[in-house]
Amino acid sequence: MTVPRTVNDLNLPEFVRSVLPAWAQNPELPVNVRRVTLRPGETTAPHNHHDVEVWVILDGSGEVTSDGETAPVAAGDALRLPPLGVHTLHNPAEDRPLSFLTFWWEDLAALDAEHDRRAAQTGETGRPVLLLPSFPTPNGELHLGHLAGPFLNADLLRRGLIARGTPVRLLLGTVGHQSQVAAAALDQGLTFYELAERNTDAIQEALAAARVEWDVFVRPSSPRYPQVALEFFERLRANGTVVAKTVQANYCVPCESYLFEAFVAGACPHCGSRDTAGIECEACALPFADHELLDPSCSSCGTPAEQRELTRYYMPLEPLRARLADYLRSVAMSARLRSYVDRVMAAPLPDLPVSTVAADGILLPADPSGATDGQRMYSAFELAARFITAVDDLARQHGVASWEEYAEAVQPRTVLFFGFDNAFLRAVVFPAVLGAFTDKLALADTMVCNEFYLLDGQKFSTGRKHAIWGRDAFRPETSDQLRLYLAATSPDIRRRDFVVADYERFVRDELAGQWEGWLASVDDRLRKYFGGVAPEAGSWNGEAEQFYGRIRAFAARLTSALEPERFSARAAARELRDFVAEARRFTEVCEDVLVVQPVSATARTCTALELMAVRALAVAAEPLLPELAARLSGQLGAAASAAGDDPVRWVAPGTAVALTGPYFSSDALIGPSH
Numbered sequence: 001m002t003v004p005r006t007v008n009d010l011n012l013p014e015f016v017r018s019v020l021p022a023w024a025q026n027p028e029l030p031v032n033v034r035r036v037t038l039r040p041g042e043t044t045a046p047h048n049h050h051d052v053e054v055w056v057i058l059d060g061s062g063e064v065t066s067d068g069e070t071a072p073v074a075a076g077d078a079l080r081l082p083p084l085g086v087h088t089l090h091n092p093a094e095d096r097p098l099s100f101l102t103f104w105w106e107d108l109a110a111l112d113a114e115h116d117r118r119a120a121q122t123g124e125t126g127r128p129v130l131l132l133p134s135f136p137t138p139n140g141e142l143h144l145g146h147l148a149g150p151f152l153n154a155d156l157l158r159r160g161l162i163a164r165g166t167p168v169r170l171l172l173g174t175v176g177h178q179s180q181v182a183a184a185a186l187d188q189g190l191t192f193y194e195l196a197e198r199n200t201d202a203i204q205e206a207l208a209a210a211r212v213e214w215d216v217f218v219r220p221s222s223p224r225y226p227q228v229a230l231e232f233f234e235r236l237r238a239n240g241t242v243v244a245k246t247v248q249a250n251y252c253v254p255c256e257s258y259l260f261e262a263f264v265a266g267a268c269p270h271c272g273s274r275d276t277a278g279i280e281c282e283a284c285a286l287p288f289a290d291h292e293l294l295d296p297s298c299s300s301c302g303t304p305a306e307q308r309e310l311t312r313y314y315m316p317l318e319p320l321r322a323r324l325a326d327y328l329r330s331v332a333m334s335a336r337l338r339s340y341v342d343r344v345m346a347a348p349l350p351d352l353p354v355s356t357v358a359a360d361g362i363l364l365p366a367d368p369s370g371a372t373d374g375q376r377m378y379s380a381f382e383l384a385a386r387f388i389t390a391v392d393d394l395a396r397q398h399g400v401a402s403w404e405e406y407a408e409a410v411q412p413r414t415v416l417f418f419g420f421d422n423a424f425l426r427a428v429v430f431p432a433v434l435g436a437f438t439d440k441l442a443l444a445d446t447m448v449c450n451e452f453y454l455l456d457g458q459k460f461s462t463g464r465k466h467a468i469w470g471r472d473a474f475r476p477e478t479s480d481q482l483r484l485y486l487a488a489t490s491p492d493i494r495r496r497d498f499v500v501a502d503y504e505r506f507v508r509d510e511l512a513g514q515w516e517g518w519l520a521s522v523d524d525r526l527r528k529y530f531g532g533v534a535p536e537a538g539s540w541n542g543e544a545e546q547f548y549g550r551i552r553a554f555a556a557r558l559t560s561a562l563e564p565e566r567f568s569a570r571a572a573a574r575e576l577r578d579f580v581a582e583a584r585r586f587t588e589v590c591e592d593v594l595v596v597q598p599v600s601a602t603a604r605t606c607t608a609l610e611l612m613a614v615r616a617l618a619v620a621a622e623p624l625l626p627e628l629a630a631r632l633s634g635q636l637g638a639a640a641s642a643a644g645d646d647p648v649r650w651v652a653p654g655t656a657v658a659l660t661g662p663y664f665s666s667d668a669l670i671g672p673s674h
Helices: 108-120 144-163 177-188 192-209 224-238 318-330 337-344 381-399 404-410 422-437 479-488 500-532 542-561 570-598 601-620 626-635
Strands: 033-038 054-057 060-067 067-072 078-081 088-092 098-105 129-131 168-172 214-220 244-254 264-267 294-298 306-318 351-353 413-419 445-449 454-456 496-498
Touching: 033 054, 054 060, 054 067, 060 318, 060 500, 088 601, 129 144, 129 381, 144 168, 144 318, 144 413, 144 445, 144 479, 144 542, 144 570, 168 337, 168 381, 177 214, 192 500, 192 601, 214 381, 224 306, 224 351, 224 422, 244 500, 306 318, 306 381, 318 337, 318 422, 337 445, 351 381, 381 500, 422 445, 479 500, 479 570, 479 626, 496 500, 500 542, 500 570, 570 601, 601 626
Parallel strands: 129 168, 129 413, 168 214, 413 445, 454 496
Antiparallel strands: 033 098, 054 078, 054 098, 060 067, 060 088, 244 306, 264 294, 306 351
């Protein structure tokens, strides 16, 4: 086997980049072997697998990265790569190949050990977490389709992290200067900021009604925000990341205006969908340039658009490809989002518009030629500046002078939440702009992406009044049950459907029926046999041991579902519902024991375990059902659970307990607005 040692060796006719050595072609060999050679500057594709793999460096030197950690390697080094870890090997040399032998074999014991190790991993409890959902657009108020995505997800994770004792901050606000707000303001005869501020009030009311609690809220009229946004622009223009260029743009002759975002109609050049607004398609989420829109027309008067030259500021993304690719490989995200990111990164990256012709927004200084005079900052470029503004507000809340000092002192990690239709802006544009502006604040290490949430099979629509408004649906008596239903039907990987009749059935049959029935039966047995006082556990039977194990497993699985890297609202809701079903089955065991031996040691244990289950529900369910959790905690003789409280604990013997409902409202009828 010849090992290429010079660049000239790579040009020989017999050179093969990856080859099975002749001595390794023995079918009885217990391992797989290949010799691989990387050209100067080449990197292996990121990959992982269930096999154990060993690399032996034959010639050259390079950098190996495994699960985000990078180390140098040179000829003579050997390293073991465990199952499931994502790894690459890079040859940084300019004039020398890098050759290595790779050995791999299946070892199920090693796979199981690594799987268990990774499953047991939790995030850093001491490092604060910033939760950043997409800021809603204040062209209207929030409906259930909005709330079922980034906002409820962010609040669930926030509460889950608080329960683990992890410092966490939820950053919210409304978007800066989107044309959808300008178009709605024109229709209603209001100024941009009049409508934006009025709708921001309504958005805050809907979030509060849904029990979404935030630490910072950046309003449209925030005086600090334009200053931060201009700092972004000036810094990136000064270092050449933002440039002025002349492009083709859509123009309406009768309206005498350039057409962007909400003011232009057309079809996506990738999939043909007409759900387009801005520089990405709502259906396929792929980006496009303004001039690529098919059949463009003015959304105000319907006139077909013509193409005219226009000089605008742009931020070319292709020069940032290497840094973006390295970063995106390290981010925890769903398979759906990962496939999308890979598809975007496989094509040339577009130029991001930085300025636009608009009546509202942050006025930008013109380029030296004056061709961009009067243009305003494009909304997509504003996203990172809005985040920095929120962090700056957070810093000042904590007595720190600026976001830079806060980032240096606290070193927070960030989790993003957004809808799939915004995947390009959030997963690609946001880190590109923020990373080009500063390295003082770490880019998000986790992205939680959701799909559209439908209403009775159709998209929620403000214009068609096909919506259920958050302020109407979330009432004190219904907020918990609606949060649980939205989590259970969360559009996490595929579009899901909110069907009013299904929701009403869920409340009536499962919550008001089964959950209420279980809690009432526990209360009845406790009153009848123990005078309403928690007993001390005694002897154990087989069913009691099994149920104790289920309580422990429930608490662990629910906690896991509310960790950033493994976050799943649907999994959390499923754990809750399955646990109550298990507890209802254990009711039969308690009844059998109590009928025969009402004051036996075994009866005491079974009843104490039922109360432990109620307590586990009260503590572990708080992220999804905060009202129920607080109420049950009080009825179990304890205040609302504190951060870090262990869900698996006895209700103290001798505690007076009164599980008096009702806990849910069967009067849950809601329907689309008309």
